[in-house]
Amino acid sequence: MMGRRTSWTPWAGWLAGPLGWIIQHQGGSNTVFWNCTLGQPSLVVTLGVVGALVALGGGWLSWRAVRDVGSGETVEPHWGSQRFIGMVGVLVVLIVLVAIAGQTMAGLILRGCG
Template sequence: MRRILQPWAGLIGGVAGWYLSQQAGSGMIFAQCTRGHWWSVALLGAAGLALVAAGAMLSYRRWQDGRTEQDGWQFVALLSMLLALLLAFPILMQTIAGLLVPGCLS
């Protein structure tokens, strides 16, 4: 089971990290408008980036292990790893925006 899921770990971790950052961050803006803290935005961004990094690292390990096998899983692992790195960019931008823009704008 591990050899089947490991190439997909970058995709799963990237999407999960972005989902956590986007949904929890936007929900926190409305729920904690008057008492929002900068560290909570930074913590959510760090958690999202940690999920992305963990998934990308697992896919990278599978890609490195599969370099001698030349099977289709090597391509899946490489694509999944690159997609995880691509999904780290919006998480980073959302976190920076959350730190720079004041809460509630009022």
């Protein structure tokens, strides 16, 4: 069953990936800046999980857009570029997930204002 195609769906990975990274990075660094005692492992892991889930949601939407377009010829020629945009969106999310994982691990090693 083909999902409903929209012109913004392939762009979801491009938008949600960096948004998840912003949530994890800025949320953690600003919290520690405001109050050093808040930079505990539970907060770092929670922000990492929330950021990763936001990024994965966008990657999933981009992947669905790529899958829905398929490899066959479509009636509308611009869907080929939408497929490319969706694949790059998935790759953006994968790169952002590596950054989120690395920064979450660093937050577990360096606690508070360490």
